[in-house]
Amino acid sequence: MLRLQAFPGRLVIALFLCLSIGAGGAAVAAEQGEAGYRAVTTADSAIPVDQLRLMLKPLTTDELAVEADAWLALLKAKVQEISDAELGVRRKREEIAKVKETAAAAEEAKEEVLQSRPAEEAQLLEKKAEEARAAAEAEEKRRTALVEGIGTLRNERTGLLDRLEVVLKEYELKGGDPASYRKYMTAVSGVTVDVTDASAAWLTVKGWLTSEAGGLRWLKNIALFVVTLLAFWILSTIVGKVVAKALDVSKRLTALLRHFLVTGIRRAILVVGFVMALSALEINVGPILAVIGAAGFIVAFALQGTLSNFASGIMILLYRPFDVGDAVEVGGVSGTVKSMNLVSTQINTSDNKMIVVPNNSIWGNVITNITGSDVRRVDMTFGIGYADDVAKAQSIMESIVSSHPMVLKEPQPVVKLHELGESSVNFICRPWVKTADYWSVYWDVTRSVKEQFDAQGVSIPFPQRDVHIYQENAGA
Secondary structure (H helix, E strand, C coil): CHHHHHHHHHHHHHHHHHHHHHHHHHHHHHCECCCCCECCHHHCCCCCHHHHHHHHCCCCHHHHHHHHHHHHHHHHHHHHHHHHHHHHHHHHHHHHHHHHHHHHHHHHHHHHHHHHCCHHHHHHHHHHHHHHHHHHHHHHHHHHHHHHHHHHHHHHHHHHHHHHHHHHHHHHHCCCCCHHHHHHHHHHCCCCCCCCCHHHHHHHHHHHHHCCCCHHHHHHHHHHHHHHHHHHHHHHHHHHHHHHHHHHCCCCCCHHHHHHHHHHHHHHHHHHHHHHHHHHCCCCHHHHHHHHHHHHHHHHHHCHHHHHHHHHHHHHHHHCCCCCCCEEEECCEEEEEEEECCCEEEEECCCCCEEEEEHHHHHCCCCEECCCCCEEECCEEEEECCCCCHHHHHHHHHHHHHHCCCECCCCCCEEEEEEECCCCEEEEEECEEEHHHHHHHHHHHHHHHHHHHHHCCCCCCCCCCCCCCCCCCCCC
16 A cells, blocks of 8 residues: 555656656757747856846847747746646645554554454554554655755746846847736746645745745845945935035025035935835836836826925025025015925914915015015104104104114114104104114114103104084074
8 A cells, every 4th residue: 555655756756757858848949039049048047147147238139039938948847847846745745644544544443453353463453553654754754855845946946037037137128028028927936835734834934034045035135225225324414414515615505405405415315225225125126117207297287286386496495585594574474484395485483383385375476585684774763742842852863873882883874854744743763783683773772762752851742633512502
C-alpha cells in the first residue's frame, strides 16, 4: 500500500519534467521574431540588470518586442513550475492525511484485537501502524522540501519579473505598448498562501520573509524609502535657510514674497523627494503623475473661485501693496496683516479678532496701506467759540505741537483756522510724526489742547439749538 501511495509523487516529478521541457521549447520558439531576429538577452536568465540595460539600448522596437516575448516565455515557464509545485504540495497533503487515517485505523484495530484476539495479531497491527506513521513522517518531510523549493522558484520568478520590466521600460520608451505584458506580470506576481494548511502557510511566509527577493528585498526598499524622505527633508531645510539668507539681502522683496519663495522651494524639493522615494518602493510613478495631471485638470474647473484667489495672491506678492505687520484697510476689513498665503490673507483687527480675507476680495477692491510709509500726518480738528480770541487759540495749539517730542520738525506742522461752523470756529491741526507714533501723538495733543483751553479760558462749544415759545391769546 505504501509503494502505491508513493507512486503519485513520482508521477508529479515526471509531470514536472515534461512541463519544463515543453515550457523550454516554448521559450526557444519565442526567441525568434517574425523578421528572423533571435533574442540574445535570454541566454543568461540571471544576467545583471545593469548589463541587460546596456544590451537593450541599441535594439529597435521590433527587436525589443522579440526580447520581451522571450522573457515572457521564461516567466511563463517559471510560473508553470510554481503552479505544478503548489499542486504537488496539495496532493502531498492529501496523501499524508490518508496515511494518518490509516495509522489511526490501525491503532483502533489494535485496541480491539487486544481484547478479543491473540497477541500476535495485535503485534502485526502495531507494526503496520508504526509503518504508516513512518510513511507519514517521510511524506511530511518531502512536502516540506517541496514547499521550500517553491520559495526558491518564487525568487527565480521575481528575478525574471525584474528583467522583463527592464525590457518593457525600454520597449515603452521607444514607442511600444507593454500593457498586455504588464497585465500578465501583475496576474502572476505575488505569493499565494493556503490558509487551510497551517504548516505550509507558515513555511511560505517564513520563506518569503527570509528570501532575498521577498522580505529582505522589501525591508531594503522600505529603509531606502525612509532614508530618501529624510534626506530630502534635510536638503529642503538647508536649501530653505540658504535661500532665506540670500533673499534677506534684497531690500525690494517683501516678507510675504520671501516667505512664499522659501516655502515654495522647500515644498518642491519635498515633492521631488517623495516621488523618488516611491520609486524606491518599486512603484511606477509615471501612471501616478498622469493621474495627478488629469485630476488637476478636473479640479481646476471645480475650484475656479479658489484659482481666482490663487491668481490674486500671486499678483499681491508681485506688486507688494502691503507686507506682514502693515496696518491696512482691505476688503472692508481694517487691521494688521498677520500672514498670507496664495489663497487668503489673515488680518488681526484692533480688538484682536483674526479675520481671513480671500485674496480675490483684496485685489479686486481698493487697498489702503495705513503704515505703508515711515512718516504720517495726524489730522485733528478743534473748535472754539465765536466770542473767543482766535490768535490766542492758535498760539496755544502751535505751542503744544511744537513742544511735543514725537512731532517732526520737517515737514512742518500746520495749524490754521479752517472754517466757520454752525456752532464753532474750527481749526485744523496737522503735525507730522513717525508712523509708529501716530496714535500716541493724536491722544497726547488732544488731551493737551483740552487742558490748555480750559486753563486759559478758551471755550470749546458744542452744538446747541435755541427754542423760542410764542403764546397766542385765545380771543385774538
